[in-house]
Amino acid sequence: MRVRTFTLNTKREIVSKITREILTLFHVEITGSEGTADYAQLSVVNRRLLDTPEGFVRMESTLMLFDPNGNLRRFSCESTGAGDERDGAAVNRLIKLNLYRIFCEQLAMPQAPWGILHGVRPTKIVHRWIRYGLDALQIEKRLQRDYECSVEKAHEIVPMAFRQIPFLRMSDAQTISIYVGIPFCLTRCLYCSFPSNLLPNERHLREFMEILKKDLLAAKRDVMRFGFRVQNIYIGGGTPTSLPDDFFAEMIGMVYNAFYGDHVYEFTVEAGRPDSMTPRKIAEMKRRSVSRVSVNPQTMQLRTLRRIGRQHTPDDVRRMYHALRKAGIPHINMDLILGLPGETAEDVRDTMEQVAALSPDDITLHALALKRGSRLRLLMDEQHVELPSGAETCKMFSVAMKRVESLGMKPYYLYRQGYMRGDLENVGCCRDGAESMYNIQIMEEHQTIIGIGGAAATKVVDARAGRLKSTFHAKDLMTYLRDIDYYTERRRTLLEEVYGDGRNS
Structure with missing residues (x-):
């Protein structure tokens, strides 16, 4: 219309x-x-x-x-x-x-599969109803009545929420996670809308590292001041492994020394792209007790990789995966995107077969979200780049989910975004025992997460007010570097507002 x-x-x-x-x-x-x-x-x-x-x-x-x-x-x-x-x-x-x-x-x-559940974390609604004492059947009926959610989607998220409960119970008001944002990539993908930057020269990297150290130490003081227990550490981006070897070793060493301890349940690094990985980086991750690495091929179709601006091949993905396994990294996650330009459901079927052959612990399926800031969105308007239809993207999702389930994996976290192909969702699936605690905590907004680094967000759970409060570092890298004292003070002030004198206990 x-x-x-x-x-x-x-x-x-x-x-x-x-x-x-x-x-x-x-x-x-x-x-x-x-x-x-x-x-x-x-x-x-x-x-x-x-x-x-x-x-x-x-x-x-x-x-x-x-x-x-x-x-x-x-x-x-x-x-x-x-x-x-x-x-x-x-x-x-x-x-x-x-x-x-x-x-x-x-x-x-x-009708839409998710009804009016647009741009939200649907399982948060389910958890609220669980706290009210509703059982699974009552919750499914509420989702259909109050949100026009389909039977299939209601049946997908209700068991997922119940699966999350034991993990959420492992956290209290003083238990937090740490997010470290490294806002650099080797190249910018066609669909990307994240505030990442192409890897700069050594002089500018050194400037970033000095500011990151200042940011880390300020956050460490906050952790000690408020008596927090760090449950999860997550280094994301951008692509953290795009840093040169010496800088990567320095960065992960700073993070480890500032926050790693007996309370840490999970330490994750987004390795993302095979063209950013080296033997030394793998050795440094192993040395620093990294327990989870995210390998993100997005697709195993070579022509698509070239089209979206990625420089690696499917063989590079396999080599990186096997190197991480050989090093003894406990859990490996692989991210895939459904709805990429020029692909069909048969391409996704082939990608799933190649990924399944590697036996990752966790597979996250992302529906392509066309954000206004992505080059792909601009190219669609200017050059009419062809994307799969919504119906074809839904078929892709069905193919991928059936293959994931055949591996014995079940969904354990989910979130939705605007502009998603096929009105779908992003869903993480894993075998029993391989659930990412950080993913569950951040998606359910159940735990305070302190953000460090470029474009990082700090999200503080205010139990008294019954709401989440946030503060954000600048998305623009030069602003972050220039005004770091302002951003660390804003973070400290927010934590003081919620946790000062034990107010959030």
């Missing part, structure tokens, strides 16, 4: 955001006054009705379509909230639910 203009009866940012999520879900394009369109205007009016006698929120949403001749089509839907919802959350959910039902039931649009 193409419309020239769109209006909404509120300026509230959250309402605008969730309304546009529904428009995006149903591929409603706002063309502007000069564009060719099916309708001259789409208008949405939301209004709160009188609450039910029990005090439940009631919302009515009206969608109006004006054709080029001024004729009006009007559609309305009304919904009632649940008794265990906060007032504001109920209002926002019901707006999305009403609009979703208008598109599906009155405008005959196809």
